[in-house]
Amino acid sequence: MNLFLTYTVLGFVIGASYAIAASGLVLTYATTRIFNVAHGATAMVMAFVYWELAYNQGLSNWLSVLLVVFVVAPLFGALLERWVIRRVADAGVGVTLVVTCAVLVGLIGAAEKIWPPGVHSVTMFFAGHGVHLGKVHVSGNDLLTIGLAVAVGAVLYGLLTFTRTGVAMRAAVDDKELLALHGGRPHRMAALAWALGSALAALAGILLVSARQSELNYISLTLLVVNAYAAAMAGRLTSLPRTFIGALVLGLLNAYASGYLWTSNAWTGFREAIPAIFLLLMLVLMPQAQLRVGRLSGIAGVRTPELRRIAIASAALVLAVVIGNAVLSAVNVNRMALGLCFAILALSLVPLTGFSGYVSLAQFTFFGVGALTVAKTHSSAPTAVFLGAVLAAVAGILVALPSLRLQGLYLALSTIAFAQIMDYMVFQNPSLGGFGGSLKTKRLDLFGYRFTSDKAYALLAAAVFCVVGALVIGLRKGRYGRILIALRDSPAACATLGLNPRLARVAVFAGSAAIAGLGGGLYAGLQNQVGSSNFQFFNSLPLLLIVVCAGVTSVSGALLGGMLLMALNSYPDMQPYLFLILAAAAVGLGKQPNGITGWLFELREHPVAGRLGLGSAGTARSIAASAAVKAPVKSSVAVGENAEAEA
């Protein structure tokens, strides 16, 4: 009985900190309809700021908490809203997810720079104090956490329900223009919501680190608050009371799982995956969304190249690799090959995100399935790589099936849940024999030739990239590619033409996952050894960010994206510059959804901008520009999620 009580108290404490974090997430989403992927990273950075003030600068704990929660965090939230969020407020789910991903990656980069890895630990509040419930000791820190959660819940509920400000905040999401007409200030409301959300993230972050008394860690803290996503989804991102109940249930599940579940290794993975499973469950149980009608939207894609151009570009890539092999150092040749493997991974996003508009944060998981297959079969045969691609495709189907009814943000969240579940329950599963650590792999053996040298491997990766790239372009030009784009533009219209939207979605997820798995198989061979840490869900965030910024609608964009991802991993010194480029491209996505390659293509096609404006591919765009004036109805009907390219 005592044990049960202990775990119940623990559950309440965990639930309380999830509730605080989740309510911040709900607040920002409910008022601005932007899901803040960087919520956990904000909590992490604010916990570091707290450490800095209290332990490095020697301020008192309480003063530091007050400064962080009431000054630093709200200021950060308001500035973030002012300079970043407001600019993408009307863009689609894809763009807002990418931009908040950029904030997340940037925050982690900044934290690593300001507080280099070392000893950062904090102590509990009210250390040594506490009360006894029967024989169970509840620490002062635990009581504080629960008390604060109750207070936060009460204050927020009161604010949103009973005050003018709260009502205006809720009005801001429904119709900004209307609120402004009635004398409200939608921007101020949004800034206020983000300031509050950021303060709540800070509070949750500080409580979590002080309860654990462990080292402050950039990633684990960021991911820990990801668990709050699950609680927030219990309230469907809008209801605070449901969010609190969800957080409580999740906290109790976690606590009982750690108390009563078998302690064997396999079950440890399950325990870790509980929040992700909870999240997936909440998403799957979402009510059926009806197909939306009432929009005419399109995203200006890049021109699909002709066969001749594909051949020339492929030859140029292979030639570049040959030259690279000749002039680069051994280390850099290896990096070039790595970049090409990442480029194949990036290519997997082209049909999925570029053509179909689905945001997936599970691509590194598919990549990992391919790598794991090659590592476990311990084979050098191409069949191992092929098998990896097939298994990855199966994983892709597993992602697509439960989330068939989900759109936009919810689909993206379900891919996060899937990636977490795969990571904890499969990749780190000890019965898979060491993938949690690292496994040795063999280089590919093709028709008796062994790609032992990095140079040969780079050429192989380039050749595979060219073949898959050509297939992707072929897909876009054909029947299936048109269907994918039509489905993105108007699922409702597709259904009225007899197309089954679900079948197409499962197929594109399977195909995309297969490409990622293929890349993963090649990556495993290149690295000589791989482990699960290379394929965490977390890696998929910078991948999505980089590829979308580089240009997710084109094969060239995928190549650039792969190389940028490699550079980010291999050249830490270049990181600040890369982030600058990415930030610029991310903010430019509203204007040029085809990313950096989109800008480059435009430069090439319009060397003298506009003067020769009737170049072959430019025609469509110039017609678009002139017709935008002729079709005034258009802007009023473009209310869909994919309306980011509206002229």
Added chain:
Amino acid sequence: MTHLDVQDVTVRFGGVTAVNEATISADGGQVTALIGPNGAGKTTLFNVITGLQRPTAGRVLLDGNDITHTPTHRRARHGIARTFQRLEAFGSLTVEENIRVAADAIRSKNAKPARVTRDLIRKIGLERYAQARADAVPTGVARLVELARALAIDPTLLLLDEPSSGLSEAETEAFGDLLRDLAGQGRAVLIVEHDMPLIMRVSDRIHVLDRGILIASGTPAEVQADPTVRKAYLGEDEAPSSEPTLVMPAVEAIGEDEAEENPPALPESTGQEAEGWF
């Protein structure tokens, strides 16, 4: 025979009853019109027929088979196609590709998709715009793209939701001939339209909806003579307050026989209509 039967369909959105026990039908070889003031529930009824909106009560029959619970894409394979009042063209694709997607979708029939596409572009008169992106063409043209796209699946029942808005007078004239032509091929054409002269000219039968309730059905002459219809349109008992100007010209068209010679100029866009957004 009766191709489409909508029986006692009711649709409620929360507390609002958009369609209240409406019963309409459409026959093969005929043009059937569905008219009524804004907010009467016309588009909602179209959504019910195509399966985009589940009815609260009532049935939808196609050739006597109950399709009330059939998914939208299967209904399309049974021969139902439609256009949308709020445009749903595939904005990222060219006009030609828009039609091609539909032509590809129905592969079981023998016609070659490329050929079907080419023929439709010529038939609907879209040659000029074939290679332009669909989100870049004028509204009227985009409506024709939707029509061509719907025809590409060779439907037996064609639902057209305000297809003529955005067309010029001459284009509307040609469009009316096209409608007769489509019915002449044996298709059932069900059309929602505010252009009363056009409706009076092309329809075989007219159903009149007002605030979700079917208030009259009959030939154009019968409907024009119906006192209930005149009352609803004239707004003698507190007509719906939304955009009365849209309705008034239509009243003249119904009330005066010389409407044919002197077609009233209707405002072009009704894109702001509240249907489907409750």
